[in-house]
Amino acid sequence: MKTNSAQHYDLVYNAWIGPDKTKEEISLIEQLTPSGSSILDIGSGTGRHLIPLKQKQYQVFGLDSSEEMTQVLKSKDPQIEILPFSLLEQKKDSIMSTKFNLVLCMWNTVFEVALEQRELDNFFESAANLLTPNGVLLINTTDADDFEPQTEDFVHMVEHQSLEYKMTWKLLDYNPETSTTVAEEQLIVSNRFKQKTQESRRLITQRHWRHDELVDTAERFGFVCNLVRLSSTEDKYFIFRKKRRPIS
């Protein structure tokens, strides 16, 4: 009966996110870089952005720490290239042959990728090395400045083909000093007789980086930030561009 939640991720979360937010995000990306350019999505998940972007003729590349999420993405489009995790370890002096016009890190993925300041430094350093000189880094997070961990808990139900999918997100631990949470994501699938047919649980640790922490760190790695808001969500969209070097 045990399963992984990745196989039902789209069904549950796409319904939760709704189509408007993803559509608006894709339009923002189209404004940032023209069709044909190369895009790396860090924490590409099941391809919420990469699949529509590939249909719009972008060259898309994924990267995700979860084998299950990557498998779902591959099952939807086997041609999408998944790059090795080690790409995020690129240091300044390494010779990188692959550079991207846009690096994406959407829907709080940066909260999972970087749990300590050292990891956030590493993230921005790698992003700077992975981008072309005029490249753009787009990070999307919920607003973490007035973070209240208890309000994060939710239960979300979806009915599909006579099955009920119940996703529960529950806070287990919170460190107020670092604004780090450990939450349990539980998915229960039940049939029309209310019998459980599948169940999965996973723990997700997130550090809810504040606006100034993200921007200050990015600045140390040569980025300037422009904040954008969309009409369909209260999320923040941080657009980081590399500072232009003065001509000597």
Ligand SMILES: C[S@@+](CC[C@H](N)C(=O)[O-])C[C@H]1O[C@@H](n2cnc3c(N)ncnc32)[C@H](O)[C@@H]1O
């Ligand atoms: C909230 S989901 C977002 C998925 C997708 N970007 C979206 O917007 O629908 C976070 C994703 O980041 C991945 N992830 C978590 N930690 C990661 C890490 N250290 N490196 C790469 N991916 C990571 C997870 O496996 C998951 O697919």
